[in-house]
Structures are given as structure tokens and as C-alpha cells.
Amino acid sequence: MATKKVVIIPCSGVGKPFGTITREAAYQVTEDDRPEDTRLVPLSLLVLGDEDAQAALTEAEVISIDGCALICATKMARESGGQVSRAFNSMDIYRANRDLKPKGIAELNDAGLELARKLAAQIDQAVDELTGKADGNA
Amino acid sequence: MFDTLEFTIDKFTFRVRTDRLYTDEGLWVLEQDGTLRIGLSDYLQQHSGDVAFVDARPVGTRLAAGDTLFTIETIKVTSDLHSPAAGVISAVNPDMVTAPEKVNSQPYEEGWVCELSPESWESARTQLLRPETYFEKIQQDAAKELEKDGD
Numbered sequence: 644m645a646t647k648k649v650v651i652i653p654c655s656g657v658g659k660p661f662g663t664i665t666r667e668a669a670y671q672v673t674e675d676d677r678p679e680d681t682r683l684v685p686l687s688l689l690v691l692g693d694e695d696a697q698a699a700l701t702e703a704e705v706i707s708i709d710g711c712a713l714i715c716a717t718k719m720a721r722e723s724g725g726q727v728s729r730a731f732n733s734m735d736i737y738r739a740n741r742d743l744k745p746k747g748i749a750e751l752n753d754a755g756l757e758l759a760r761k762l763a764a765q766i767d768q769a770v771d772e773l774t775g776k777a778d779g780n781a
Numbered sequence: 782m783f784d785t786l787e788f789t790i791d792k793f794t795f796r797v798r799t800d801r802l803y804t805d806e807g808l809w810v811l812e813q814d815g816t817l818r819i820g821l822s823d824y825l826q827q828h829s830g831d832v833a834f835v836d837a838r839p840v841g842t843r844l845a846a847g848d849t850l851f852t853i854e855t856i857k858v859t860s861d862l863h864s865p866a867a868g869v870i871s872a873v874n875p876d877m878v879t880a881p882e883k884v885n886s887q888p889y890e891e892g893w894v895c896e897l898s899p900e901s902w903e904s905a906r907t908q909l910l911r912p913e914t915y916f917e918k919i920q921q922d923a924a925k926e927l928e929k930d931g932d
Contacts, residue, residue: 661831661856711856712831712885734856734882737833 647703648682649770652720654710654733655686660745660755662710664733667751667759669708672766680774681706686716689723700725704773706766707731729769736762783889786916790923796823798889802906803915804865808850809889810909816871817902819850820893821862821884824919830857832884835877837895842870844897846905851877851894853884864897866905872896 653669656662673683688696705725707717709732717730736758737745745755771777786797797803801811807825811818826832837851844850850864873895876883883892899905910918 659856712882734831734833738881741834 646774647699649677649680649704649706649728649773650699650720650725651681651683651706651708651766652686652689652716652725653683653708654716655690656710656715658748659710660747660751661733661737663748663751664736664745664755664759664762665708665710665716665731667756668731668733668762668766671759671763672770676763676767677770680770680776686719689719697723704728706769706773708733708762708766710734728773729766731762731766731769733758733762736765786912788916788920788923790920790927793827793923795827795919795923796889797912797916797919799912801889802865802909802911804863804909805918806862807915807919808862808865810865810906811893812902812906815898815902817866817868817897817899818893819865819895819897821853821888822915822919823888824923826885826888826892829853829860830855832881835881835884835894837873837877838870840870840873844868844870846908850897865909866897866899866902868897868899868902870895871898 651669651673653665654662669683673681684696684699700723705720705727706729707720707727709716717727720727743754743758745758746752747755784799787794801809803809803822807822809820809822832853832855834854835851844864846864846867848864849861852861874893877894
């Protein structure tokens with residue numbers, strides 16, 4: 644049975660490390676860790692009302708990754724007709740790893756990249772749960 | 782229902798609750814049965830950004846007025862905030878460890894930070910700002926910032 648890929652929507656905030664962390668994590672999940680099971684939908688396309696982006700959300704599991712308390716990715720996914728199955732926030736991964744101080748905007752420092760990897764690992768786990776692979780179903 | 786003063790500048794709306802006093806740096810102070818409950822004003826929390834950590838001094842710590850009461854670390858800054866009165870810390874909001882984001886989401890309610898049993902409160906309170914005065918101050922501060930950003 645063909646099933647839709649899990650849609651990953653990261654924060655589009657430019658100019659803040661916590662936004663960049665969400666995008667780095669999203670790239671890692673969709674390009675390296677779980678490319679067969681996920682696809683990235685840019686938040687900016689949803690904001691612009693792109694029909695293809697909106698269609699990707701239909702009947703798909705959606706994972707939002709926000710970079711601040713405004714949770715734009717989660718809100719926009721819902722406004723675009725998506726059902727957000729899991730919502731992550733890069734602030735939470737920082738709160739759990741206080742020694743990792745993220746810096747940099749276009750390019751994160753090592754601590755920021757490490758936070759992105761840790762966030763990606765949590766998202767990988769969520770993807771596996773949503774696709775049933777966490778139970779050993781390949 | 783509590784009264785609030787509010788103003789909007791650019792895309793931001795700031796609220797000042799009228800049932801409490803304020804420090805010059807933007808802490809609110811609410812006296813309840815001889816104890817001072819303290820937190821960040823809406824203006825200060827918005828100005829500071831999303832709070833990642835709040836480091837409060839432990840319960841039982843004796844402070845002079847002006848001593849560091851707690852430190853906040855946000856996505857923008859790390860700031861020491863100072864005690865509005867001499868006294869002993871009598872409580873710290875446990876949410877500051879598990880859910881410090883409440884400073885941003887509910888600054889006047891569940892986002893309170895700590896409580897202080899004050900000494901010489903009657904004289905200390907005269908140093909604090911009434912809500913109307915604080916409201917005027919932050920309006921002026923916000924207008925100056927907007928002007929500076931426009932330069």
C-alpha cells in the first residue's frame with residue numbers, strides 16, 4: 644500500500660540561530676536519516692498559499708519544527724489544512740542541553756549543529772513511530 | 782478580571798496590569814499578605830525574547846534591595862534582575878525549572894518567578910513605580926527604540 648510521506652515543516656525564521664537549528668534538523672531527517680519516509684515542505688510556500696505545498700499536507704502525517712514561542716510552523720500547517728501529528732521546538736532541545744550555546748545564523752557553530760543533530764534524532768524517532776517502523780515493521 | 786493598560790507600537794502590543802507596582806527595570810511586584818510576588822512585566826518579557834532558563838536564588842536567601850534576585854537567559858540576552866526590596870526569598874515558582882516559557886506566555890499569572898518576605902517594605906515600596914508611571918515610561922522607551930531603528 645502506498646502511503647504518503649511524513650511531511651516535515653521547519654521554521655522559516657531567518658536571522659536567528661534557533662530557526663536555523665530547525666532547518667538543519669529538517670535537512671538531516673529528510674535528506675540523510677529518513678529520505679524514504681519524509682519530505683520537506685517549506686513554510687514559506689504555505690504562507691504564500693502554494694497549492695502543491697498545501698496538497699502535500701492532505702492526509703499526511705505532519706511534523707512541525709518551530710524555533711520560538713510564536714510556533715509559526717505549527718500554526719501555518721494547521722491553517723493550511725494539515726493535521727500536526729508531532730510538534731517540536733528547538734528551544735526545548737536547548738533547554739535539555741544547556742551547555743550547548745548555539746550561535747551563528749547562516750552557519751551554526753558546533754554547539755548549534757550538535758543541537759540540530761539531537762533534534763533530528765528525536766524527529767527520526769517520531770517518524771519511525773508515525774510510519775510504524777518503531778515497532779519493527781519495515 | 783484585572784484592569785490593564787495597553788498600547789500598540791509597530792506590531793507589538795504591551796500590557797501593564799494595574800493591580801501591582803513595577804521596578805524601573807521592568808519587574809512587577811504584587812503584595813499579598815505581607816509577601817511580595819515578583820515577575821517580569823509584559824514589556825520586559827517581550828523585549829527580552831523567549832526565555833530558555835531562569836536561575837533564581839534559593840529559598841531562604843537573604844537579599845538587600847538591589848541585589849541580584851534571579852537571572853534570565855533568553856535567545857537574545859542573559860540578564861540579572863534585581864530585588865525591589867530587602868528580604869528573604871520565601872518561594873520560587875517550580876515552573877521556572879520545568880516550564881520557563883510561562884514567563885513569556887503568562888507573565889502576570891503563572892509566569893511569576895519568586896516570592897520575597899520583605900523587610901522595610903513601606904519604605905521600599907516608595908521606590909517603585911505605579912502602573913500608570915511605568916506605562917508612561919515604557920511607552921517612551923518603545924517610541925525611542927522605534928525611532929532608533931528607523932535611523
